[in-house]
Amino acid sequence: MAGPLTLAQIVSRLGGRVAGxxxxxxxxxxxxxxxxxxQITFFTGARYRDRLAxxxxxxxxxxxxxxxxxxxxxxVAENPYAYFARLSQLFNPLLRQPPGIHPSAVVSEKASLGxxxxxxPGCVVGEGAVLGEETCLYPRVxxxxxxxxxxxxxxxxxxxxxxxxxxxxxxxxxxxxxxxxGAVRVGDDVEIGANTTIDRGAIDDTVIEDGxxxxxxxxxxxxxxxxxxxxxxxCAGIAxxxxxxxxxxxxxxxIILGHLRIVDHVNISAGTLVSRSILKPGxxxxxxPFDEHASWARAAAQLRRQGKRHG
Numbered sequence: 001m002a003g004p005l006t007l008a009q010i011v012s013r014l015g016g017r018v019a020g021x022x023x024x025x026x027x028x029x030x031x032x033x034x035x036x037x038x039q040i041t042f043f044t045g046a047r048y049r050d051r052l053a054x055x056x057x058x059x060x061x062x063x064x065x066x067x068x069x070x071x072x073x074x075x076v077a078e079n080p081y082a083y084f085a086r087l088s089q090l091f092n093p094l095l096r097q098p099p100g101i102h103p104s105a106v107v108s109e110k111a112s113l114g115x116x117x118x119x120x121p122g123c124v125v126g127e128g129a130v131l132g133e134e135t136c137l138y139p140r141v142x143x144x145x146x147x148x149x150x151x152x153x154x155x156x157x158x159x160x161x162x163x164x165x166x167x168x169x170x171x172x173x174x175x176x177x178x179x180x181x182g183a184v185r186v187g188d189d190v191e192i193g194a195n196t197t198i199d200r201g202a203i204d205d206t207v208i209e210d211g212x213x214x215x216x217x218x219x220x221x222x223x224x225x226x227x228x229x230x231x232x233x234x235c236a237g238i239a240x241x242x243x244x245x246x247x248x249x250x251x252x253x254x255i256i257l258g259h260l261r262i263v264d265h266v267n268i269s270a271g272t273l274v275s276r277s278i279l280k281p282g283x284x285x286x287x288x289p290f291d292e293h294a295s296w297a298r299a300a301a302q303l304r305r306q307g308k309r310h311g
Contacts (some may be wrong), residue, residue: 079191130149199221269284
């Protein structure tokens with residue numbers, strides 16, 4: 001831990017501006033509700049104003065347009081949530097397994113391992129697999145043959161990268177397996193959550209670009225492409241050959257059907273079923289039919305009012 005630190009010391013490291021006493025001392029981060037003396041918290045919007053008024057925190061991180069809402073010592077930052085994330089890292093440095101290969105791991109002699117790689121207990125790394133520098137595999141991760149991960153990757157326990165995709169053809173009432181001869185290519189600075197599965201390509205590769213963040217228990221089908229710096233929450237399912245753009249967010253439990261295209265800067269709400277391509281940036285919500293968020297919200301409100309009139 002770095003603390004305790006004064007607000008002046010924090011902004012000297014992370015930027016931002018102090019309003020109030022720069023000598024205010026803090027030693028840990030906390031939520032608005034639970035913060036106490038010598039703890040710092042953050043404020044992001046009007047709906048938390050009651051909690052802001054009641055907080056016992058020593059200091060607050062907030063945006064310039066919220067600066068006048070409290071007399072507490074504060075750090076003013078353009079993006080309080082991102083600033084708080086960096087501040088939390090300052091007080092709570094991220095821990096990883098030490099570099100090296102655990103004795104219980106099975107690593108092919110024909111795998112290529114970069115400098116500083118960490119491979120935890122029970123992991124399996126197949127023939128021809130490539131792990132970039134400082135990549136960390138937590139326990140029981142499986143990397144199938146010929147799949148590659150870039151630098152500084154984090155793969156959490158139980159994830160499987162490169163299993164066969166769901167490739168079958170029907171003939172005479174029986175299923176014929178289609179060999180999955182592609183691989184999985186994962187870029188730099190990608191984090192893959194626990195028990196997430198990324199299928200290898202049927203012919204071409206499944207591709208996860210740089211900076212992608214995948215939560216736990218996500219299914220990524222064969223030949224999917226996920227663009228750089230897209231973030232996907234838990235239990236989402238992405239069917240084969242979907243093409244997802246860069247800087248997208250996909251909420252938990254969302255379903256994306258196969259062979260669809262989603263352009264850059266699209267936000268998909270939790271539980272949404274995406275059944276057609278999305279060619280315009282924006283926020284999309286709903287199951288059937290999904291629509292642009294504002295349009296869906298209006299339709300849902302009209303349906304609710306209509307239901308009350310006939311109830």
